[in-house]
Amino acid sequence: MPLRKNPPSKTRNGPRESTLVLEGCRVWTPTGLITASVLICEGRIARIGHHLPGNAGETLRVRGLVAFPGMIDAHVHLRDLDLSYKEDFTSGTAAAAAGGFTTVLDMPNTMPPTDSATRLDEKIERARRKILTNVGFHVAAVPKAAEVTRMSRLGAYSLKLYMPKPISPLNIQDDKTILTLLQSSVKSDIGVTVHAEDQSVIRRPDIKESGSFIELAKGRPEQAELQAVDRILRLAAKAGSYVHLAHLTLPSSIVAARNYRHASTEVTPHHVFLSEKTIKKEKWKAWMVPPLRSERVRKNLLALLSKGLVTMIASDHAPHTIEEKRGAVAESPPGVPGLETTLPLMLTLVTRKILSMELLVQLLSSNPAHVFNLPRKGRLAKGFDADIVLVDLKRKTRIRPERFHSKAKYSPFENMTVQGRVHTTIVGGSVVLQDGDIVGKPGSGRVMKRGVLG
Ligand code: DOR
Ligand code: ZN
Numbered sequence: 001m002p003l004r005k006n007p008p009s010k011t012r013n014g015p016r017e018s019t020l021v022l023e024g025c026r027v028w029t030p031t032g033l034i035t036a037s038v039l040i041c042e043g044r045i046a047r048i049g050h051h052l053p054g055n056a057g058e059t060l061r062v063r064g065l066v067a068f069p070g071m072i073d074a075h076v077h078l079r080d081l082d083l084s085y086k087e088d089f090t091s092g093t094a095a096a097a098a099g100g101f102t103t104v105l106d107m108p109n110t111m112p113p114t115d116s117a118t119r120l121d122e123k124i125e126r127a128r129r130k131i132l133t134n135v136g137f138h139v140a141a142v143p144k145a146a147e148v149t150r151m152s153r154l155g156a157y158s159l160k161l162y163m164p165k166p167i168s169p170l171n172i173q174d175d176k177t178i179l180t181l182l183q184s185s186v187k188s189d190i191g192v193t194v195h196a197e198d199q200s201v202i203r204r205p206d207i208k209e210s211g212s213f214i215e216l217a218k219g220r221p222e223q224a225e226l227q228a229v230d231r232i233l234r235l236a237a238k239a240g241s242y243v244h245l246a247h248l249t250l251p252s253s254i255v256a257a258r259n260y261r262h263a264s265t266e267v268t269p270h271h272v273f274l275s276e277k278t279i280k281k282e283k284w285k286a287w288m289v290p291p292l293r294s295e296r297v298r299k300n301l302l303a304l305l306s307k308g309l310v311t312m313i314a315s316d317h318a319p320h321t322i323e324e325k326r327g328a329v330a331e332s333p334p335g336v337p338g339l340e341t342t343l344p345l346m347l348t349l350v351t352r353k354i355l356s357m358e359l360l361v362q363l364l365s366s367n368p369a370h371v372f373n374l375p376r377k378g379r380l381a382k383g384f385d386a387d388i389v390l391v392d393l394k395r396k397t398r399i400r401p402e403r404f405h406s407k408a409k410y411s412p413f414e415n416m417t418v419q420g421r422v423h424t425t426i427v428g429g430s431v432v433l434q435d436g437d438i439v440g441k442p443g444s445g446r447v448m449k450r451g452v453l454g
Contacts, residue, residue, distance in 0.1 A: 018042075019057030020375060025390060026066045028361060030379055038067060040386040043429035048383060060431070062390050065423055069362060069379050070102025070387030071343055072368040074157075075193075075246055075266060075314035077335070078104070078135070080126065082111035087319040087407050089130035089440045093340040095317070095406035096133045097433040097440065100422040102341070102387035103134040103377060104317075105157050108167055115116040115140035115168035117150035124154075124447050130444035132432050133425075134387070136372070138193055143177055145184035152188040155449025157372050158244060159185055162195045163228050164202060165287075173199065175235060181448065182239035190304055191242040191448075196228035196253070197290055207330040214285050216329060217291035222250055225290055229253045233260050244371060247271065247316050249290045251300040254309055264311040264371045269345045270336060270412060272302040284325040286412040288318065289334040296410040305363075306354045309369060313363040315342045319408030341399055344418035347391070351419040372452055386429040395421040403436065404428065 022038040027048055034212035036335050041049040078092035087095075096104050106127075114123055126136055137153045141161040148159060161181065166172045174183060185192050201224035205215045227329045229245065233256055236243045248254060249271045257263040270288065275295040278286045286292060293301075303403055304310060318335025346364060349355040355363075369378030376385045396419055401411040427434035432440030 005082060009112055017300065018429060020291045020386075020426075021052055021057060021059045022062050022067060022390070023059050025062040025064075026238045027380055028066060028068045030057065030381060033066070038380070038388070040426070040429045042046065043386055044313060044376075045174075045380060045384050045386050048380065057356040060422065060424070062423040064200060064392065064394075066163070066393055067380060067389040068100075068389050068391060068428065069365045069377070069384075070389050070425070071100045071364045072103045072374065073101045073315050073317070073339065073342070074244075074312060074368045074372055076106055076317045076339065077109070077319065078106045079110060080130070080318060081123070083116055085407075089127045089135070090132065091405060091407050092317070092319070092339070093130075093132040093135065094438050095337065095404060096429070097425040097438060098405045098422060098436070099101050099315075099341070100389035100391065100425060101133060101339060102342040102389065102425060102427045103136070103374060105136045105138055105372060108138055108140040108160050113140050113167050114138075115142050116147055117154050119275060120151055120154050128447050130442045130445065132438065132442060132446070133445045134425050135445060135450035136374075136450065137138040141172055141181050141192060142168050143172050143181060145180075145187070148181070148184045148190070151160050151187045152190040155452055156190060157450050158191045159195040160193045160195070161232075162230070164197050164199045175231070177201075177234070178334065179239055181233050181243040184236055187242045191244055191401055192236075193244045193246055194228075194232050195246055196232055196248070196261070197224040198227040201227055211329040211331060213279050213287050213332070216287065216332070217276065220289055220291050220292065222297070225250055225253055229256055233257065236262065238259065244361035246314070249293050249301065250297060251304050254301070254304050258309065264367075266314045267305055268312050268314060268316045269338060269342050272298060272305055273296070273345060274412055282412045282414075284332050285326070285336070285410050285414070287332055287334050288316070288336050291334075291362065302354065305358075306349070308359055308362075310363065312367045312370070313341050313342065313346060317406070319406055321408070322410055325410065335336065336412055337401075337404060337406045337410070339406060340404050341411060341413050341418070342395060343389075343391075343422060344399070344420050345413065347393065348418045374448065386426055389422060390424040390426075392421045392423050393419070398420050
């Protein structure tokens with residue numbers, strides 16, 4: 001996270017020797033959109049310009065497409081391990097590539113949870129063989145300071161504190177334990193990502209067979225977020241620690257976080273596009289936590305986003321099986337897949353003139369790169385990693401969950417018409433998605449470790 005100093009950097013030279021030229025596209029550079037070609041050597045951008053050497057190597061003709069820095073999603077549940085039936089490292093990163101994401105950060109609420117250095121190591125080894133994009137890992141917030149240090153040293157991106165209930169079996173809910181955790185995060189030089197909903201406000205309604213998803217959502221009212229945000233910011237200020245507030249739904253949360261210097265904020269596409277009305281219509285397809293809010297709150301949140309007051313957009317891609325989701329209401333697991341809908345949804349906001357393209361690139365690429373300390377990512381410029389997404393901005397598409405690469409083939413956005421089609425995704429100089437098809441091989445992606453240059 002940006003306000004902590006970086007752990008000592010090590011350089012690892014990858015075996016990326018190939019050369020690739022993207023010929024004649026429009027390129028989103030820090031100084032604006034230009035028509036140019038991009039020369040990629042050994043996984044990095046070697047040159048962006050008009051007169052590239054003719055014998056430079058393999059050429060991709062990409063006329064008519066716009067090259068953006070690869071999108072970065074800091075909040076993704078890739079599952080795998082014992083939950084591979086919901087999603088695994090290959091299907092989840094295929095969904096990422098198809099959605100224009102070249103780097104994703106995985107959440108630790110898996111089975112088993114990522115709550116120790118040993119488990120993080122095991123996850124890293126498993127992921128290495130299966131991923132198609134770059135993947136980094138958040139780990140569970142645990143009360144033991146020594147474990148926090150070990151996980152931080154292994155390159156974890158943050159400690160995830162799930163306020164409603166601990167991810168790891170060890171309890172970490174009272175103020176004193178949270179404060180101790182925040183203090184050890186400062187010592188270990190790692191930020192804390194927070195799911196801010198206060199357990200004391202959450203009610204599990206007594207839902208009968210006829211119960212509705214609206215009742216379920218009402219059990220997690222705005223007050224739960226309000227209280228949790230207030231509490232975590234107060235404790236973080238005491239500890240002087242960095243907090244990243246995940247999937248905020250209330251304008252007041254954004255404002256509160258902006259008043260604390262060491263905080264960043266994250267909002268999901270579903271909370272700015274959808275409201276309770278969609279829960280009524282789409283039921284289990286629109287059930288996630290925090291839940292969708294009123295139309296008024298949604299509009300105000302979108303207004304703050306469009307003014308540039310939110311740090312980043314993240315999908316909170318949270319896949320489950322359709323059988324699990326549409327069973328008994330009280331048992332339905334919350335969460336919706338988002339990797340394949342996020343970028344087209346945000347591009348739709350650009351078309352509607354609600355967001356500028358510049359802000360979109362900040363929210364989906366340069367800001368997450370900065371907050372989570374991903375060097376050489378988040379922009380297209382000489383020396384930066386060749387993590388690139390090529391988009392056909394003119395194409396309109398319809399959201400068709402049955403075509404998702406994710407195992408979770410449902411969406412609250414089903415049938416919505418969105419702007420822009422992800423055409424090609426390049427990760428570290430290798431083409432992973434071409435003309436909408438996955439062409440990369442499992443294991444071609446990289447495991448990212450915070451503070452280690454790959
Ligand atoms: O809707 C959600 N699903 N919210 C969470 O906080 C967890 C996530 C999941 O892991 O399924
Ligand atoms: Zn999540």
